[in-house]
Amino acid sequence: MLMKFGDISNAENVFFEMNTKDIITYGTMMQGLLENKLYEKALDIFKQMPFKPNEIILTILFKICSEFTNEQTFQLAKNMFNEMPKIFYEKLSLINSYIHMLMKFGEISDSEKLFFLIENKDTTSYTVMMNGYNMNNKPEECLKIFKQMQEKNIVADEITYIIILNACSQIGLLSIYEPIVNKIPSNLLKHHRLQAILIDMWGKVGHVDKALKIFEHIEKPDVMIYTAMINAFGLNGKGHEAIDLYRQMPIDIQNEFTHISVLNACSHSGLISEAQSIFNNIQVKTKRITTVMVDCMSRMFMFDEAQKIIDDFELSHPPGFVMYMALLSAARNHRNSIISEKIYNRMKNLFPQKKQGLIAASVLLSNTYLSIGEDEKAKEIRFKRLSEIGKNKIVGITWTEVNGEVVQFKAHDHSHPRSKEIYAEITRISTELKENGHQYDSKWITREINDNESIESVLCGHSEKLAIAYNFIQQPIPNIIHATKNLRICGDCHSAIKLIVKIRQRPIIIRDANRFHHFDINGQCSCQDHF
Numbered sequence: 001m002l003m004k005f006g007d008i009s010n011a012e013n014v015f016f017e018m019n020t021k022d023i024i025t026y027g028t029m030m031q032g033l034l035e036n037k038l039y040e041k042a043l044d045i046f047k048q049m050p051f052k053p054n055e056i057i058l059t060i061l062f063k064i065c066s067e068f069t070n071e072q073t074f075q076l077a078k079n080m081f082n083e084m085p086k087i088f089y090e091k092l093s094l095i096n097s098y099i100h101m102l103m104k105f106g107e108i109s110d111s112e113k114l115f116f117l118i119e120n121k122d123t124t125s126y127t128v129m130m131n132g133y134n135m136n137n138k139p140e141e142c143l144k145i146f147k148q149m150q151e152k153n154i155v156a157d158e159i160t161y162i163i164i165l166n167a168c169s170q171i172g173l174l175s176i177y178e179p180i181v182n183k184i185p186s187n188l189l190k191h192h193r194l195q196a197i198l199i200d201m202w203g204k205v206g207h208v209d210k211a212l213k214i215f216e217h218i219e220k221p222d223v224m225i226y227t228a229m230i231n232a233f234g235l236n237g238k239g240h241e242a243i244d245l246y247r248q249m250p251i252d253i254q255n256e257f258t259h260i261s262v263l264n265a266c267s268h269s270g271l272i273s274e275a276q277s278i279f280n281n282i283q284v285k286t287k288r289i290t291t292v293m294v295d296c297m298s299r300m301f302m303f304d305e306a307q308k309i310i311d312d313f314e315l316s317h318p319p320g321f322v323m324y325m326a327l328l329s330a331a332r333n334h335r336n337s338i339i340s341e342k343i344y345n346r347m348k349n350l351f352p353q354k355k356q357g358l359i360a361a362s363v364l365l366s367n368t369y370l371s372i373g374e375d376e377k378a379k380e381i382r383f384k385r386l387s388e389i390g391k392n393k394i395v396g397i398t399w400t401e402v403n404g405e406v407v408q409f410k411a412h413d414h415s416h417p418r419s420k421e422i423y424a425e426i427t428r429i430s431t432e433l434k435e436n437g438h439q440y441d442s443k444w445i446t447r448e449i450n451d452n453e454s455i456e457s458v459l460c461g462h463s464e465k466l467a468i469a470y471n472f473i474q475q476p477i478p479n480i481i482h483a484t485k486n487l488r489i490c491g492d493c494h495s496a497i498k499l500i501v502k503i504r505q506r507p508i509i510i511r512d513a514n515r516f517h518h519f520d521i522n523g524q525c526s527c528q529d530h531f
């Protein structure tokens with residue numbers, strides 16, 4: 001009871017002073033500490049318990065263990081699971097909580113095996129599995145489980161829909177949203193969290209009207225909903241609407257995310273003085289808020305002002321990597337090699353430990369030189385990057401959806417059953433590209449070329465090209481080709497796709513780590529080459 005009100009130390013005192021503690025007392029204490037996010041203490045109580053754990057204790061234990069990341073805790077949970085009586089396999093909550101823990105530790109195949117064995121799967125079993133796939137960057141698997149759930153007529157609840165919509169939002173393909181949204185029962189649509197996610201989602205796919213329709217039907221929007229709507233306006237270039245809504249909402253419920261959303265909205269619409277006045281009025285300027293403001297100034301190429309904001313921030317905080325990335329990326333768009341070089345050198349000094357980040361920064365720097373035709377300098381930077389920092393370890397992945405099925409491609413992926421046809425199509429596309437003047441350029445290759453490869457074969461193996469080729473071997477070919485990439489699109493893919501849409505007369509929409517690219521059949525991209 002005490003724990004429900006967060007009165008931890010009192011509850012602990014009572015617990016330790018009790019002379020006779022039974023297994024229920026231990027369970028209650030563990031549960032209370034878990035709910036109050038005191039995981040270490042909760043685990044200690046378990047370790048002190050002199051009884052053989054029953055199913056309830058184990059269920060709580062797996063929930064506690066899933067909050068840890070160390071191998072030791074994982075082994076403890078695994079041992080407890082292996083030693084428990086076989087009859088416990090029929091206890092659904094216990095199995096669900098164990099699967100959740102396995103997924104948290106990235107043990108996907110063990111989770112799958114266990115999930116497959118459950119005979120009477122309930123809503124939670126499916127939801128835990130779906131959530132696990134999302135956590136492990138496999139949103140396409142999450143969709144598959146949702147489909148199975150529907151086929152088995154298992155009722156989806158609010159949480160299930162939140163998770164499935166999160167998967168959709170990771171994949172970012174409009175065609176898969178709509179059928180799922182249409183399935184949401186009207187009673188669930190009243191939940192604020194679900195409403196906020198829907199507003200967010202419609203905003204992300206460019207349907208701000210649909211987002212607004214949901215918003216207008218909500219009687220008393222909370223901070224999540226206001227923020228989602230401000231963000232939806234911002235993403236769709238409606239900066240003034242975003243500011244109006246921000247000013248309308250009660251000040252006492254605004255939080256960090258609300259401030260970030262409105263500043264982003266100003267930034268995307270180029271409303272600099274509005275952004276400055278909002279920023280100046282924010283009481284607590286967190287790292288994230290400051291980063292957005294730096295990004296806002298940088299986009300307008302106001303480098304001195306952006307630097308001033310960084311300097312002010314650093315008076316009382318350690319430097320933030322992302323702020324410098326915003327500055328560097330703007331300098332690249334401005335084709336300003338002097339500023340780029342200055343920022344990059346400062347980053348190398350400030351963040352020597354951020355290897356992956358410095359690789360991305362160095363790619364931006366070499367791209368700046370490429371954009372002003374200084375290819376030799378760019379090559380030199382690339383060479384330095386490989387020798388000083390190392391290779392980029394993040395693998396590029398592209399998702400595309402064809403006939404209701406989401407397919408994932410890695411670079412040089414041969415795992416798809418129709419791989420042969422895909423590569424034959426790539427060869428055809430590549431021939432057409434070259435006939436239309438496309439030149440493959442080694443400057444877009446960020447790794448060493450092996451003996452059995454050519455510049456063309458390396459660039460043609462990029463995951464977004466494979467995903468596009470896969471669309472072109474469909475009967476019929478989709479009217480619009482959609483794909484989502486986890487990293488930024490490279491320069492070769494960008495210019496190749498501009499030609500492909502023109503040659504094949506199919507629009508292609510790609511969402512990359514940075515933004516949307518709408519490639520129109522006239523050969524233009526909506527980003528105006530700011531990729």
Ligand SMILES: [Zn+2]
Binds near residue numbers: 459462490491493
């Ligand atoms: Zn590429």
Ligand SMILES: [Zn+2]
Binds near residue numbers: 518526527528529
């Ligand atoms: Zn583009």
